[in-house]
Amino acid sequence: MNWKFEPSILIPMVDLKQLLEQNFPFPGFRGEQEAILRKVWANEDLLALMPTGMGKSLCFQFPAKIRDGLVVVISPLIALMQDQVFKAQELGISATFLSSTLTRDERELRQSRLAKGEYKLLYVTPERFRKPEFLSAIKDRLIQLLAVDEAHCISQWGHDFRPDYSRLGEFRAILGNPPTLALTATATPEVQKDILQNLKMAEAEIISAGIERPNxxxxxxxxxxxxxxxxxxxxxxxxxxxxxxxxxxxxxxxxxxxxxxxxxxxxxxxxxxxxxxxxxxxxxxxxxxxxxxxxxxxxxxxxxxxxxxxxxxxxxxxxxxxxxxxxxxxxxxxxxxxxxxxxxxDQDDVTIQMEFLKWSHPEPEFIRKVYQLIEEKRMQVDQDGFDFLREQMNFKNRRDFRVEAAVSILERWGCLEKSDDPFPFACVHEPTDEQFKAENGAEILKAQNTKLLKMVQWCTQDAECRLNRIYHYFGHNHETPCGKCDYCLSAGQ
CATH class of the missing domain: 3.40.50.300 (P-loop containing nucleotide triphosphate hydrolases)
Incomplete structure (x- = not known):
């Protein structure tokens, strides 16, 4: 299923500040918001690096409220979607979300309203693009903007890799390659390059709102x-x-x-x-x-x-x-x-983090076994839930959460779906070899352990301003000491 993006007719030299005053309860733009929105208004692809708290939501709320067409926001943060939709609705934007937390009836109703053009702003996880009924619901909508939130999830070298994010270039093509805004607060130069390549917009401009936090x-x-x-x-x-x-x-x-x-x-x-x-x-x-x-x-x-x-x-x-x-x-x-x-x-905490990373990537056979238990021992699973699964998987460490990780992966793959049963997941299909291959767990684990090592080195170093070392990690050149960190204070900076 493919369709073509056709940009709406734009008013040249639009006064964005005036539109902000007329449509939003904000006295003015913050940081790089206006520069980003100028690119959005010109239908240009863009990667925006915006620190936490700098108002990235406005960058996709603004066109959703003012221009024709649908703004699709891809986000991995299911737990936040309801709050984000509520805030958008308070601003007068017709918004909704689709996620695995909804019942089938709720999902079908929202997809029906989506197909009729009743929503201007839609939040979805990347996994939703694997659902034919979702693609059917948006196939006749003009996608004026595709916003990729937490865009660092695209890169397996990032700190929060999501395999389905790596397919966003493919999903973007299905939508007809609409103008795309990728947003993240934290991305090394390597991850920035990965984001642009995966989204198939390697020539897009990068706007950095800065990562400086001198306070x-x-x-x-x-x-x-x-x-x-x-x-x-x-x-x-x-x-x-x-x-x-x-x-x-x-x-x-x-x-x-x-x-x-x-x-x-x-x-x-x-x-x-x-x-x-x-x-x-x-x-x-x-x-x-x-x-x-x-x-x-x-x-x-x-x-x-x-x-x-x-x-x-x-x-x-x-x-x-x-x-x-x-x-x-x-x-x-x-x-x-x-x-x-x-x-x-505390040195012991390093070991805990290493265990966390290891347990976040269970072995393929472990994941297969968890699925089989849920399918074949449904009565016991409904009765005792995760405790039964842990017992069957011969747990010896009380902090071992591989079962929870396996269920999360199986749900993300579509092998499990939310249900109203006592154990709130129903079996759909067994995991496939292709899914395990796409997950690339061993390589991701290696990359995440490297990041953990960098964190340990940052904690234990005593030769450089702590803030400057973080700036350098993200590819920013700062030589002036912050004067506030423990290194600067001890060195009399």
Whole structure:
């Protein structure tokens, strides 16, 4: 199925600032928003590097509200799609999303309305392009813009590779190669090149809104054990009583820290995957509305959170890549005021991250076995869920989450789909050899371990300004020391 993109008639020399004032509640453009929208308005392909909090959503909301045609936003962040759609609707944009979280009836209704032209802005995951009924729903729509959010997911050298993202050039061709805007906050020069090649727009311009965050003070502390981390958190909270986020990679670590702080009378909120959706939503709203809250959370917290006065941000465990770390500290000090980011470095946490990476890429036979158990032992799976699957797969490490990773991969491949059964996934078809080959797990794991090594080297180095070392990693030349990180302060910079 192929169709051709035909650009709508554009008004020459359009006044984008006037259109912004007329259609959006914003006093003006921020950073490189206007430069990016000028390229979008001219139907030019573009890669935009925009730091966290710089308003990338406006770059596709703007044409969706003002111009004819459909804007399709490809995003890997299913958990955020509902919030993104709600924010777009508040701006008067007819928006929706399609994902595996919807029931079949909901999905069919939205696809029917999509085909009738009732939506101007659509959020989808790349996996949706494998569904004939989805392609049928958009085949007669004018796609005025294809926006690829979190575009670094295209590259297997990126820190968050998604195999279906690597097929976006193919999906783009199916849509008739509409004007395409790729967006990411973190991409090395190598990843930038990969993004453009995979999208088949190698000659497209790259606009960088800059990655400079001179208001952030980055510090790394050598610690040993959880007790030392908790004492450090209490001390830092006394130093910085404003809005604060404490990140924990492990939910069990988060719960222990939360319990200790409760005993000490330190008020705080929590956010993690074991909470009900209602509790997560309630705590998120409280964090946004309170004047100076303390949030203890897994790294997923902060995506799409609009709170610009985070003064303290702590990583209790080392992230697995500089890209992840810089994206997460980017949630601090968005108002431009001085903010402090502290990372606790414990050698044992490196081992945990290595295990995380290994378990994120189960062996093919492991994935096949999980599928067979779900298909052949349905009664037991419905009764005991993941516990039954773990027991059958002979687990010996309580932090081993290969079963969850296998189910996630099988769902992404379309081998499983959401269902209303007690175990919320139904079998569709067995995984194929082609799917395993496309996943390329061994090579991806090797690339991710290399990124982990770079993160360890950043934590343990004592020869360069920490912020400058991050800038260099992303291909930016900065020689002036930041004067705020632990290296600069110790060196008297």
């Amino acid at each position: 952030l003070g980055l510090s790394v502390h050598d610690v040993y054990g959880l007790d030392e981390k908790i004492r450090a958190i209490v001390g830092l909270r006394h130093q910085h009583p404003g809005t604060a986020i404490i990140y924990c990679s492990l939910i069990q670590t988060l719960k222990k820290i939360s319990s200790s702080l409760h005993r000490m009378g330190v008020e705080h909120l929590v956010y993690h995957g074991d909470l009900s959706p209602q509790d997560r939503k309630r705590n998120q709203k409280k964090f946004i509305s309170d004047e100076a809250p303390l949030m203890i959370a897994t790294p997923a917290f902060g995506l799409g959170i609009d709170k610009n006065n985070v003064r303290l941000l702590v990583h209790t465990e080392m992230p697995n890549a500089i890209e992840s770390y810089f994206q997460e500290v980017g949630r601090a000090g968005r108002d431009g005021k001085e903010s402090f980011c502290h990372l606790f470095y």
